[in-house]
Amino acid sequence: MKKQKFEVETKFTFTGKFFVKAESREDAERMVRHSCGLVLGGNIHSNLNDEDVDWDFNMHPEQNIIKEDDRETIEVLQHTIAYSYREWDGEPDECDIEHLEKMIKEGYNQGELNTGQEEHSGWWEIKK
Numbered sequence: 001m002k003k004q005k006f007e008v009e010t011k012f013t014f015t016g017k018f019f020v021k022a023e024s025r026e027d028a029e030r031m032v033r034h035s036c037g038l039v040l041g042g043n044i045h046s047n048l049n050d051e052d053v054d055w056d057f058n059m060h061p062e063q064n065i066i067k068e069d070d071r072e073t074i075e076v077l078q079h080t081i082a083y084s085y086r087e088w089d090g091e092p093d094e095c096d097i098e099h100l101e102k103m104i105k106e107g108y109n110q111g112e113l114n115t116g117q118e119e120h121s122g123w124w125e126i127k128k
Contacts, residue, residue: 016057074097092113
């Protein structure tokens with residue numbers, strides 16, 4: 001039997017925390033969003049001063065195979081958003097929608113769906 005090539009959409013999620021010295025929670029979140037990151041094959045990095053930031057991340061990611069039929073869609077800011085939750089079958093609530101609107105307005109087209117509600121954590125992306 002001849003082998004075929006299959007596309008398997010996969011998501012690796014590294015979960016951890018950044019500890020940031022900032023004037024407010026919002027400022028700390030902005031600093032992490034714009035100044036901290038991770039590149040596959042590289043290290044966690046930040047362009048903040050070493051005395052202002054530290055981190056604690058699991059070095060082994062969670063792996064999820066994303067099946068096309070597992071993803072729901074909603075309309076947010078004139079975009080069709082595909083999303084999937086890790087451990088919840090519900091629909092996005094007001095807090096999730098606000099998070100998506102904020103991320104889209106900041107120029108993101110995909111990302112972690114994480115509003116602080118553990119059961120609502122997942123992944124989202126603008127469908128093309």
